[in-house]
Amino acid sequence: MNALDAALNATLDTSATPARSLQRVIPSMAASDGAGVKLLRSLGQRQDMRLDPFLMLDEFGSDNPDDYIAGFPPHPHRGFETVTYMLEGDFEHEDHLGNKGHLRSGGAQWMTAGRGIIHSEMPLRAEGKLHGFQLWINLPAAEKMKPAHYRDIQPEDIPAARLENGGQVRVVAGELASPNLPALAGPIQGLSTAPLFLDVHLPAGGSFSQQVPEDHTVFVYAYRGALRIGERLLPAHQAGALGAGARVEVHAAEADTRFILLAARPLREPIVQYGPFVMNTREEIEQALADYRAGVLA
Structure with a gap:
């Protein structure tokens, strides 16, 4: 083992690091959006159900077209x-800026609306299962009016890494x-909120641990099965906000x-x-509405 490996292992030694506890559970509620897409909304179902900087989390999943x-x-x-x-x-x-993208199974799109974008997301199949998430992450005031940006992630x-217990993390x-586990960097890096987005699969009895910055907001959302976090159980389709700490287990x-x-730096x-x-202000909202009506949102 070289010095770099030893330093990394020391950093990731969780034996003396208390894990974050499950502080709050936000059950999903049935909702619809777009042109009637049925979904489950956890974060964002009410304005007091946000976790700074996360504004909304929707899970959509159905085999009924x-x-x-x-x-x-x-x-x-x-x-x-x-x-x-x-x-x-x-x-x-x-979108109205000329971007086109094909969002495939296992892929993602990351769109920074900034000062404005008008876009559509339309299913490319008329049968079979459609299952995924949409997450909204707030921008700091200094970046709300920056140019819009779109990225397709195939x-x-x-x-992805295989877990020792037979699971996987993307x-x-x-x-x-x-x-x-190897230190893996996702395709999204360098944003002001420093977001973390992991998709983890665990077999029965499996476990997963991740180091996180102590000042970041952290939550988990089980979309299949159920999780045990400390002494508490988090059933499927519920968001679990975690308390303070430098480790998630x-x-x-x-x-x-x-x-x-999901984790990110709060604003x-x-x-x-x-x-x-x-x-950030009512006046800025009024300006956004005026810009949209005038066709000058971007």
Whole structure:
């Protein structure tokens, strides 16, 4: 073992690091968005159900085309970032800036709305299962009016590691920092909120540990099976906000448990939201509406 490996192992030694506890559970509620896509909304179902800087988390999943076929026709955004992560199915993205993208099973898109973008996400299949997530992450006040940016992330561009217990972790954003696993960097790096986005699969009795900055907001969302975090159980389709600490440790409470782990630096800034616009003041929201009506959102 060389000096670099020894230093890394020392950093990832969790034996003396208390794990974050499960502090708050946010059950999902049935909702619909776009042109009638049925989904489950945890974060964002009410304005007091946010976890700074995370604004909203939707899970959509159905094998009935009537639940998703109408998709998300053209609609505007300003002031935050949208992340769409697909587990199964395909979407086509188009926006008024000329971007086009094919969002495939296992892939993602990361869109910074900034000062404004009008886009659509439409399913590319008329049958079969469509399953994925959309996450909204706030932008700091200094970046809310920066130019919009769109990035397609193909499945093969998302690194993955096999876990010792037979599970798997995929790294969409941030870096994998887990004992006995390689240090993997996801395709999304360098953002002001330093987001972490992991998709973790665990067999029955499996466990997973990840180092996280102590000042970051951290939550998990089980989309299959159930998780045990400390002495508490987190069932599927519920968001679990974690308390303070430099480490996350979770255990599968059922066979084939799957969850996403999300963390980011909180902004601690005022939030004023009106539908697809998220700004810091009412005046900025009014300006966003005026710009959209005048056709000068971007």
